[in-house]
Amino acid sequence: MDEFDQASEFEELRRAIALRTRKPTGPQATGCCLFCGDPLPPGQRWCNADCRDDWEKLQRAQREAPPCE
Numbered sequence: 001m002d003e004f005d006q007a008s009e010f011e012e013l014r015r016a017i018a019l020r021t022r023k024p025t026g027p028q029a030t031g032c033c034l035f036c037g038d039p040l041p042p043g044q045r046w047c048n049a050d051c052r053d054d055w056e057k058l059q060r061a062q063r064e065a066p067p068c069e
C-alpha cells in the first residue's frame, strides 16, 4: 500500500465516522440559528459552536428537569 492509498482510506474512514456520529434524529435546519434565531445559510443549524453548545445544554436541562407548571 502506498501513501496515496493510505491517505484516501483514512479520508474514507473519517467520513464514515462523521456520518455515523451524526445524530440521525437531530434537529432540522430551519434557516435560522436554533438557539438565537439569527438567519443562517441553508443547512446550517447554529451560528457557531457557542450557540450549538448552549442549545445542547438547554435541551439537556429541559430533558432532565421538565417544567412542572
Ligand SMILES: [Zn+2]
Pocket: 033, 034, 035, 036, 037, 038, 046, 047, 048, 051
Ligand atoms: Zn446563534
